[in-house]
Amino acid sequence: xxxxxPAVGDDGTAAKDPSANAGRADGDPRVGAGRADGDPRVxAGRADGDPRADAAEASGGTAEAxxxxxxxxxxxxxxxxxxxxxxxxxxxxFDPELTEQLLARVLRPLYRSWFRVExxxxxxxxADGAALLVGNHSGTIAMDSLMLQLxxxxxxxxxxxxxxxxxxxxxxxxMLGEFAxxxxxxxxxxxxxxxxxxxxxxxxxxxxxFKGIGKxxxxxxxxxxxxxxxxxxxxxxxxxxxxxxSIVGAEEIYPLIGDIKPxxxxxxxxxxxxxxxxxxxxxxxxxxxxSKWLIECGEPIDTSALDADPDDPAxxxxxxxxxxxxxxxxxxxxxxxxxxxF
Amino acid sequence: MVLGARMHxxxxxxxxxxxxxxxxxxxxxxxxxxxxRIDRVVGVDETEPTGVAASLxxxxxxxxxxxxxxxxxxxxxxxAVDTVLHLAVVAGPTGxxxxxxxxxxxVIGTLQLLAACQHAPTVRRLVVRSSTAAYGASPRDPAxxxxxxxxxxxxxxxxxxxxxxxEGYVRGFRRRRPDTAVTVLRFAPFVGSRADTTxxxxxxxPVVPTVLGHDPRIQFVHADDAVEVTCRAAREEHPGDFxxxxxxxxxxxxxxxxxxxxxxxxxxPAMTTVAQxxxxxxxxxxxxxxxxxLVHGRVVDVRRLxxxxxxxxxxxPEAFDDFIAGHGMGAPVDAGGxxxxxRLLRAGGRAVLSGLRSMLAAKGDRP
Numbered sequence: 001x002x003x004x005x006p007a008v009g010d011d012g013t014a015a016k017d018p019s020a021n022a023g024r025a026d027g028d029p030r031v032g033a034g035r036a037d038g039d040p041r042v043x044a045g046r047a048d049g050d051p052r053a054d055a056a057e058a059s060g061g062t063a064e065a066x067x068x069x070x071x072x073x074x075x076x077x078x079x080x081x082x083x084x085x086x087x088x089x090x091x092x093x094f095d096p097e098l099t100e101q102l103l104a105r106v107l108r109p110l111y112r113s114w115f116r117v118e119x120x121x122x123x124x125x126x127a128d129g130a131a132l133l134v135g136n137h138s139g140t141i142a143m144d145s146l147m148l149q150l151x152x153x154x155x156x157x158x159x160x161x162x163x164x165x166x167x168x169x170x171x172x173x174x175m176l177g178e179f180a181x182x183x184x185x186x187x188x189x190x191x192x193x194x195x196x197x198x199x200x201x202x203x204x205x206x207x208x209x210f211k212g213i214g215k216x217x218x219x220x221x222x223x224x225x226x227x228x229x230x231x232x233x234x235x236x237x238x239x240x241x242x243x244x245x246s247i248v249g250a251e252e253i254y255p256l257i258g259d260i261k262p263x264x265x266x267x268x269x270x271x272x273x274x275x276x277x278x279x280x281x282x283x284x285x286x287x288x289x290x291s292k293w294l295i296e297c298g299e300p301i302d303t304s305a306l307d308a309d310p311d312d313p314a315x316x317x318x319x320x321x322x323x324x325x326x327x328x329x330x331x332x333x334x335x336x337x338x339x340x341x342f
Numbered sequence: 343m344v345l346g347a348r349m350h351x352x353x354x355x356x357x358x359x360x361x362x363x364x365x366x367x368x369x370x371x372x373x374x375x376x377x378x379r380i381d382r383v384v385g386v387d388e389t390e391p392t393g394v395a396a397s398l399x400x401x402x403x404x405x406x407x408x409x410x411x412x413x414x415x416x417x418x419x420x421x422a423v424d425t426v427l428h429l430a431v432v433a434g435p436t437g438x439x440x441x442x443x444x445x446x447x448x449v450i451g452t453l454q455l456l457a458a459c460q461h462a463p464t465v466r467r468l469v470v471r472s473s474t475a476a477y478g479a480s481p482r483d484p485a486x487x488x489x490x491x492x493x494x495x496x497x498x499x500x501x502x503x504x505x506x507x508x509e510g511y512v513r514g515f516r517r518r519r520p521d522t523a524v525t526v527l528r529f530a531p532f533v534g535s536r537a538d539t540t541x542x543x544x545x546x547x548p549v550v551p552t553v554l555g556h557d558p559r560i561q562f563v564h565a566d567d568a569v570e571v572t573c574r575a576a577r578e579e580h581p582g583d584f585x586x587x588x589x590x591x592x593x594x595x596x597x598x599x600x601x602x603x604x605x606x607x608x609x610x611p612a613m614t615t616v617a618q619x620x621x622x623x624x625x626x627x628x629x630x631x632x633x634x635x636l637v638h639g640r641v642v643d644v645r646r647l648x649x650x651x652x653x654x655x656x657x658x659p660e661a662f663d664d665f666i667a668g669h670g671m672g673a674p675v676d677a678g679g680x681x682x683x684x685r686l687l688r689a690g691g692r693a694v695l696s697g698l699r700s701m702l703a704a705k706g707d708r709p
Contacts, residue, residue: 072691076684085599091591091641092485093559171481174555191484
């Protein structure tokens with residue numbers, strides 16, 4: 001906001017030429033078309049993160065005034081829906097409006113400017129219909145899941161919502177559980193996973209769980225055990241493709257060097273993280289390091305073509321291992337490609 | 343096969359309805375009594391029906407009887423009852439006269455009634471009112487309960503425990519009388535234009551206490567749909583367990599705002615104290631399972647009911663809207679007022695914007 005305002009002052013002459021402004025605003029398909037059509041939720045979200053839209057706003061007084069008036073109107077309409085409770089949530093408690101208007105807006109600067117996330121292989125995620133995204137988990141807090149969620153919402157051509165599966169610890173914790181449900185997450189259990197997949201949703205799972213995000217910095221990019229492989233059974237039963245997702249960058253945001261176990265036990269959390277900066281620097285130590293992120297969605301595994309029985313543990317473990325190997329190898333390749341950590 | 347079973351199912355001739363002094367059971371009994379195919383509807387309760395319930399019952403053969411006494415067996419045999427609707431399951435201790443009396447009625451009452459049915463050869467159909475409280479409410483449960491979801495832990499709170507026990511007895515009855523078609527209807531909490539329950543009174547509070555950090559998904563069933571489903575279960579044959587709820591969910595915060603109330607989030611321990619105080623003062627009859635409901639919520643799958651009964655209950659938001667309208671609740675400011683507020687704020691925003699712009703322009707002009 002502050003960046004825009006002086007620009008208006010500098011470019012004050014443009015305000016006197018309304019035709020030029022109109023032309024410019026229309027010339028930008030993101031701003032012009034976005035404002036014209038009636039869906040404020042998606043467009044407001046997109047235009048916000050788009051540097052081009054900001055440039056167009058700054059270029060002239062009237063265009064800028066229109067955009068801001070539109071934003072105020074959208075904001076008020078949003079507040080009104082919130083105050084009167086007039087918004088839809090699905091059976092899992094997912095609130096798409098809140099996710100797009102609030103969560104995505106908060107995460108977008110981190111995604112674009114802080115971690116500079118580069119996503120590849122999004123064409124492996126279907127534009128409609130279900131898929132199970134299986135990723136490596138790291139980074140002390142589950143920032144990687146949120147970044148993957150934003151990657152699918154912003155950068156996938158179909159702007160898909162990722163429905164994450166979380167540990168019961170999340171849903172037991174006040175605030176966190178409420179927020180997780182509203183952002184589309186649900187408990188990592190087979191009934192929920194299979195229901196979401198049958199409904200044609202994109203489901204995201206991190207089978208390493210706390211073993212993954214809570215591992216030491218020295219173990220970075222070493223995949224941990226993949227639980228009981230329940231995710232494979234869910235995909236087999238619903239016959240949806242499994243997409244292995246490799247995430248590089250999350251390991252370095254909070255380099256975990258220790259765990260204060262008694263404190264963790266006292267607080268009822270899986271571990272109490274100690275990083276070179278936390279808890280020593282207090283809230284400042286909670287600022288994630290700006291590592292460079294690469295996310296790659298790999299070749300999907302077509303489970304409908306496989307002749308595997310979801311109730312056969314050997315078949316399930318075999319497939320889980322295959323997914324794990326694929327992610328591990330992709331991680332090595334991405335690390336080489338990334339070069340420097342920051 | 344299910345369709346075939348329904349076609350061959352004989353319409354009931356003599357129906358016994360328990361708990362008819364209460365509004366829900368009275369409505370069901372009255373509806374069945376008005377059905378020309380049914381010869382006789384016997385309504386029992388241990389208290390005399392009063393008010394609206396009494397006015398519904400002229401066509402019903404009311405018998406004052408305590409179902410938790412062995413006398414009920416004689417009634418079932420003498421009247422040659424073929425269909426039993428066990429609706430005398432009470433949700434709160436206030437109506438029943440304390441927790442002990444409530445448990446007596448719910449658990450012992452069911453036990454005696456089932457024993458009576460077991461020894462009555464005429465009984466061919468049994469419909470039992472249960473509750474989705476049978477699933478409990480915890481963060482380790484799947485988001486949506488189906489009829490097959492197993493109970494993870496014994497729920498706290500009297501009503502939920504009673505319901506779990508009742509369902510246990512019903513399972514036993516099914517084993518002993520396989521020739522009887524047993525339907526268990528697990529109802530979500532009732533709402534509707536006239537429904538008056540603990541939960542509807544909760545939403546009528548001017549400031550609604552909620553649990554800080556939790557915004558559960560809740561589900562209701564419209565009271566009229568509950569009556570319709572129960573009557574269909576009595577007339578047709580639908581053996582098995584069925585969730586009866588309005589499809590869709592509301593978040594608690596959403597429901598509170600739709601009712602035009604102000605949510606008052608407070609930490610869990612404080613909420614427990616408030617619930618106990620409210621209960622003691624008689625203002626709101628609140629039990630711990632209801633508190634769990636307000637922390638973790640409870641959502642059930644209704645596909646089985648819709649497929650088997652061929653009936654779709656009103657959605658949860660629709661049912662709740664009907665409750666709000668029926669109780670004269672709603673947004674504290676009407677839509678016109680909100681429009682006015684929105685216009686004012688927009689005008690204010692515009693004024694602030696133009697003010698800012700002229701200020702910046704002035705700054706820009708300065709060298």
